Amino acid sequence: MQEYPDQFQNSNSSGKGFIPFIRRRWKLLFFLGGVVPAFLFLVFIITAYIQWRGVKPSADEIIDSMDRELSGNLSERDKTPISIYDRNGILIGELRRTSLPEIRPENMQNYSGIVWALLASEDREFYSHGGVRLKAIIRALYQTVLGRSVQGGSTITQQLAKLILSDAEGGNRGDSGVKIRSRNVFNKVSELFCTWYLERKFDKNTILAMYLNRVFLGFNSVGFDDAARKYFGVSASQLSLGEAALLVGIIPAPSSYNPTVSVKRAQNRQKLVLQLMEANPDLSPTPQKLNVNLEIKRLIARHDIQMKEVEGGKIYRSRIGKYPYARNIEKNLAPDFNNEIENWLRNQFPSEEIKSSVLRIDTSLDLRKQKIAANLIEKRVKAIRDNFEKEAKELKGKNNTQEEKDLLKLIAAGTNGSMISINPENGYIETMVGSYLYSSASPLNRALHIYRQPGSTIKSLVYSLALEEKIINPLSVVEDKAVSAGGYSPRNWYSGYRGKMLTRNAFALSVNTIPVMLLKEVGVGKMVNTMQAMLGMTDEEIDKRIDGRANLSMALGSIEVSPIELARIYASLASGGYRVDPVMVTRVKSFDNQDLFVYEPPEEKTPVIDPIAAAMTLNLMQGVISEGGTMVVKNKKLQELAGGKTGTVQSPASAKKRWHRTGVRDTWFAGVLPNEVTVIWIGNEQGAPIPGSGGGNTGSVWQEYSENLVASGRLDKSKFLPPLPDSAYKTAICADSGMLLNPELECEHPLYNQVFYPELQPRFEQRTEEYLAMMRKAAEELVPREGESEINPFGESGPPVIGAAAKKLDMSNAGGVELEDSGSIAASAPQEWQFEEE
The missing domain is CATH 3.40.710.10 (DD-peptidase/beta-lactamase superfamily)
Known part of the structure; x- marks a missing residue:
């Protein structure tokens, strides 16, 4: 039989060992290990909720505006463009205040390729979950607390909530000019409250339509219709499956994955999304056949994507992003300048003030x-x-x-x-x-x-x-x-x-x-x-x-x-x-x-x-x-x-x-x-x-x-x-x-x-x-003496x-x-x- 040192053998009887300490201090330990964390968690949740309640009125204005746009319930003021004038009072541009979005809940079947690509890549359980995926939330909170980069996993509703709150809070603008909300634990939880609010307020197709019209897709484009026209020169309803996959592939990192920055990275992302679509055919709203390689070839042919190997690497050329289009500007006599005016306006005023108040810009x-x-x-x-x-x-x-x-x-x-x-x-x-x-x-x-x-x-x-x-x-x-x-x-x-x-x-x-x-x-x-x-x-x-x-x-x-x-x-x-x-x-x-x-x-x-x-x-x-x-x-x-x-x-x-x-x-x-x-x-x-x-x-x-x-x-x-x-x-x-x-x-x-x-x-x-x-x-x-010739010694040039x-x-x-x-x-x-x- 194994012998143990005396101090271990006598620990229980002397009352000085680990187990007696637990017995004597169990209430304190229970309080420190259970009640205090629970209390702190409750304080954390309440603080995040207060933060959500503080921003909710501004968020409601944005959400209501989006709902009005989808329903086509636009006032005369909504339909009146913002006029841009030159220094002499000549009209040089008209900036659309708002308009009926092309993508709406009732015509979602026209965008089945986009929906298929989006669900396969970003949120396969969109129509079955209540707005959040618990495992993904716990992982994101854990990564945020540790100060690491947050992994993917947000649902489409969560992504929409983040877009709305970024605009409501007037978040900092990144290089793209799109407002970016800072990453911290309180913001993550307040986004959950906004997510649940959206899920209770709207049906799934409305949420999906809002997101498709609001998401930033690089190249100064907002929403899939805007991006489709800018990148490919067609409306969102005319996108091929390959084009839709390329646009969806931009979502995680618009500054890196958009094809005007890197055709190669954009094509790699497109291929990944197409493969996910092929693996999830049931996510397509309408029955469709998909050939990954054929879609890639079609995109290359349609937009003249060329690659040449040169010393030190490869060079690419394509027609992507070279199609005439100005998103919100109707009359447009100075396109480059008017683009800058629109950017200035969106940096200077909140979006709701632009929609409700601004009428004329003198330049x-x-x-x-x-x-x-x-x-x-x-x-x-x-x-x-x-x-x-x-x-x-x-x-x-x-x-x-x-x-x-x-x-x-x-x-x-x-x-x-x-x-x-x-x-x-x-x-x-x-x-x-x-x-x-x-x-x-x-x-x-x-x-x-x-x-x-x-x-x-x-x-x-x-x-x-x-x-x-x-x-x-x-x-x-x-x-x-x-x-x-x-x-x-x-x-x-x-x-x-x-x-x-x-x-x-x-x-x-x-x-x-x-x-x-x-x-x-x-x-x-x-x-x-x-x-x-x-x-x-x-x-x-x-x-x-x-x-x-x-x-x-x-x-x-x-x-x-x-x-x-x-x-x-x-x-x-x-x-x-x-x-x-x-x-x-x-x-x-x-x-x-x-x-x-x-x-x-x-x-x-x-x-x-x-x-x-x-x-x-x-x-x-x-x-x-x-x-x-x-x-x-x-x-x-x-x-x-x-x-x-x-x-x-x-x-x-x-x-x-x-x-x-x-x-x-x-x-x-x-x-x-x-x-x-x-x-x-x-x-x-x-x-x-x-x-x-x-x-x-x-x-x-x-x-x-x-x-x-x-x-x-x-x-x-x-x-x-x-x-x-x-x-x-x-x-x-x-x-x-x-x-x-x-x-x-x-x-x-x-x-x-x-x-x-x-x-x-x-x-x-x-x-x-x-x-x-x-x-x-x-x-x-140079004055000639008596008897000398008066011919200029310097010649005709003097x-x-x-x-x-x-x-x-x-x-x-x-x-x-x-x-x-x-x-x-x-x-x-x-x-x-x-x-x-x-």
Whole structure:
């Protein structure tokens, strides 16, 4: 027999063991182990119920509104659209307030494919449970308490409850713009109360119809009918089983599974849903046959899904998401802009207030300008696309015809453009073209939401900072020469280097070496801080954008910006050095003519750069469109009241190899007119090389657009430059020599209203007087003596009054410095970047 230690043998008799402790303390242990948890659970349930009761009135408004829509019981107010007007009072859009949904309880049999796919994938017991599945709830609560990601398992009614409560509580909006309710235990339980409420209030088909019309399916689409039209160009009742399965597959993760983000992931999800449908044929409301592989093939054929293997992976192309459709907008004269107005409205007001109160929205858009801009972007991008299509047709009969043909079609499809104009005085957005042609793909508004390297258009910011620091002025002498530091050697878009030249000419010619040297003098940190101030970014936002790439390559556009951001940088210069915040909506009125929103400009503007430096930069921009610039404008009237900057980003070697061609990836133009800054981008979204340059592609669009405005006679030349401080020195110069304009000097290209810091006035006057003295002396030496021939020794062209004489004159006293290559550059640009101007 086994012997035990004495302490165990005597534990019961001594009263000091475990069992006696249990006997003595059983009431306390029962209280702690049973009553307290039960009490805490009761408190938890009561708290969650109180939370539900607090939000129930708002939820009831949403639920009643959904019920009215399903029943078709719409008031006259419900049927009255929200009117959107441009700045001149012209109706540009009508936003549907509400309408009879296509999917309703009484016609559910028309959507049997959607219902089958949804039930098989999300809730197979929908028609038999009471709104919840107990096991799934316990698992979800357990995961939430542990702080883990919640697993699937919510019923369709629970998902509908969550959608309603998110809207009722005004939940935070995610990247999609859809309101998202935070995940916590109390929210989970309050959703149960809402679920049971819905189950008691409505029959199953009504709940199902509400959900089908309310669920978010990615790509800014809400409900299955909206998604069907956006993705596939058909109504929900016309969806094939394969299309229905693809849409249902989006539900768990709309930002990842929608086909406009990833065709591959969407197809994988589609296949999974189709397999679940095949395994559950009894869930189909009507008898249907399903062949999984056939449905997948039908979708591929119907929407032209193509896949090509290229170096480093695969590329996809399809027509999904490229069908013209605007969900709620009936009259729609500015689709991209009106989409943004709808998004703004839904962010600004609760949905029920939009339905019940909002009648009229006044906006900043100028429809006349918008039409010109949209037509020009379409014409230019179409011309580039047509050239690729023509090239593809000409490949017939050559080797690798189909492969090359497919690549050309992909390049053509990926070529797009955008344009945005902003008034620097008040921030009003006057034109907004988000894409080549408006389609349901336009929720990706390329004027606002694409981020690309801006190339040489960013040089205006670099020069303005150097001007502000008085490192240079427009008439300083700078030198274009080789720069090599830290392994980074910027190259010019032309061959070699051109030596000494005026700052004004270096900017107009878009020399690459000089802005790099200027940024070294200014400091990369100052450029980053100024960008942050101009764009109103937080520290976190600018750090994320720079992403450790704060180096001298920023002088040539290595940091990505969107067209609206680049427009804001130029608007800061055109406004006289103040930050310009974009404005789209100026006023919102209600049915009873009350103001629900009125835009109020800030009482004080935020200065971001010196106003004289900003004005000098605008003067430099005038040189770009004049003789010797990268985009010469022949229209003299336009030359007098405009300035601009081209930008071209070359395709890296890897892209040229992948796409079997050379060319550029992005072309830009930033143009300034009186009270208007315009930025245009044309490029390839897949990074494929396209022909052209900033001057040829985007510059030509801006020139034609601006000539239309000049012809209207509404541009005031005096407003090209912003208001200046009294200390500013304003004068006229000769662009050929850089001297002050003088009657004694011939000048082919005079420039008026040129701005400088006041301390430069005596230097310029002295330099011009020295120049005149030299010219007088040269003229005296050329007077013929008695008996000599009067033939001009310089020939028919006459004496070198400007050009040659200027070369003899030491122009280093112009108030600037000659930048030398000294020191090293802290960080070099990645090797694939090749910044070459046109």
